[in-house]
Amino acid sequence: MARGQRKPIEDKIREKEEVIAALKIRISSEEKELAELRKEKREKEMAAISSMLEESNLSIEEAKEILGQHIAGAAGVC
Numbered sequence: 001m002a003r004g005q006r007k008p009i010e011d012k013i014r015e016k017e018e019v020i021a022a023l024k025i026r027i028s029s030e031e032k033e034l035a036e037l038r039k040e041k042r043e044k045e046m047a048a049i050s051s052m053l054e055e056s057n058l059s060i061e062e063a064k065e066i067l068g069q070h071i072a073g074a075a076g077v078c
Helices: 009-055 060-077
Strands: none
Touching: none
16 A cells, blocks of 8 residues: 655654744743733732731831731741
8 A cells, every 4th residue: 555755854853843943932922921920910919918908007017027026926836
């Protein structure tokens, strides 16, 4: 049974290189999108914390002090 003409190895190599190049571009694009999503999440979390501070009438300095005390207390528990 006769088969179709086989591709030269150079063509196969070139095709694989093209596939890999396209995948690298896709990965880069996906990594950028992931970074943007992480940035968006962080901004939302920071806005929530800022809102909590405002509602509690706490300054950033007071919140840092409270957190510092909490961390020091938690470290002493271990």
